[in-house]
Amino acid sequence: MSGEGPFRGEIAIFPFERTGEGSRLVFSATRPEMVAAARATSSVRMIIAGTCTFHAFCGPHERTIRGNRATFFLPAREMRVRIGPGHFIGIRIPRPRLQAALDLFECDHDLGAVLDAVCFEPQLHGFGRFSERVLQFASDLDGGPDEIVDLVEFRRAKEQLLRLRVAQLLARAAVPERRRRTGSSSLALARAVEYIRAHADRTFDPASMAYEAGLSIRSLQLLFRREFDCTIVQFVLRQRLANARDRLGRGDPDTTVGAIARACGFHHLGEFSRAYKDAFGELPRQTLHNARRWVPPASGTR
Template sequence: MLKRFPLFSATDVDEHRARAQTIIPEIVRLEQLRPGRFSSTVEAIMLGEIHTGTAIASVGHTADLEVEAVGRRTVRLLIPTTSAISISSGARSREILGGGVAGLLPSNPLRLRYTPGHHLVLRIDRDKLDLALQAMDCDAEVDRILDAVFFEPRLPGLQDFAEHLRRLIATIDDKPARVLDQAMFRRAHEQNLVLRLADILALVRERGSTTVGRNSAALRRAVEYIRAYAERHVDLVAMARHAGLSLRSLQILFRANHDCTIVQFVRRHRLMLARERLERGEPETTVAEIARRSGFTHLGHFTAAYKEAFGEQPRQTLQRARRKPDP
């Protein structure tokens, strides 16, 4: 994702920290939690001003990370795809266990933990979001809304917004440079993202914030099981036994926390695995092989699901990755 827009790559955590802090000055601490090999890759496309404007980033790293950040003047949406992200601030905490589920960061100081893997970040210009809320006759402060919802994935419209962002990324990956370099193209998409997010926040303000407790330990165990067996057969009965709940209770947890069924979550996770592998552009691999390695047994079903999720055929992703020069 966004490999046409490399921002930086690092081979040790000190280098990653230094580069990250030049882009996100609110970071006051960034550490690798366990010893071992480290590498990271960050790509980003700027739709607005370089340091504070709207931007989309794709971030991958091979180690567990902990980050502390002070209050921010930009609004950030995180979408963990193959990683899990937990945040805490004071006595509050919440975790999103990958699978492409989105959450908005609160604006107050916080600590984040990332497992190895990949996630997407949308940074929205705060002033433009304020103006959009005013245009919708919503006079609430953005900070208060963000702190009230606190990384809550069940906000009305939020996951549809995340899906729109993934489709936009697929469009950006597929567009020729002459189109992407046009200021009009970037302004139009920036405006669309700002307005859609403002609409979500205004609706939260209108209805009142959603109150949800911490994710269940059973849900965590179920997701861990899915991540471990996604490339093979996911035995739902064995998963429920591993989680310590009935399938019905787990289904309720998945709908409440991830806005999807267990089967949909498994498919979403497999699609993210497949996309990461396609974007490597390995010369000897095929779409069919990647589909099989990612847990899909029927190539036609995989191709249809992939196009629905990312707006392009898997072969297009693979061909584009192979055309890119080595870094």
């Protein structure tokens, strides 16, 4: 290990077991830049970059991961890393345990082959949420009561959950293209539309949509252009506006335009009102007002 100038760093290791052979989390903060050689190990290693920058070399692979919570897997062979100032989290899981967890997801691929395929791959489906959960776990450890954190049952449960989440990422990466089961581009498009309709009220995640559809985002973009004459983002906007118009048209006396806008995925009322008027020729408050004025005919009248 070497660095430029006096090395200053803090390293905290959280072992899930009392022995040194089990899974562990490593929290590290370094200053200034550090160059290190990571020895070959029988465990699988993973890095979550926090505020630092990782530049890693492993065989034919080379990757720079900037400090934006990107994640990548480190295979079990030797490598060299250059780590910029900042902090990061490392995860180590024994290979047999991770293989067993991978088998639970009905993945018939060998763990080694999967790791080779995703080496230094920062775009794994679901890695962003996984990183957030690990960072939250780190926060819980830092602020949690010692009488709970030190319990063997607590550590065992957390290790099992962490191992299953890593295995889930790898299982998804092992079969990256669900197009084998979609059968056609039209079915893939239908899956994408179904995903958008089910998630239109939330923050839109194109990578998750593409995973569910079984096509790349670029391929789906071309399909949306051809079938709907719009981009994916424009289609999401249309769906949100349609949902909002449906809710406004119900004339609920206890709701407001702002509440409906937020429920349909809009965060800025002014932008929502402009987009709504462009789409339907009237302001959302007018739709709500007209819906409240309309009184359905009484039952039995002609």
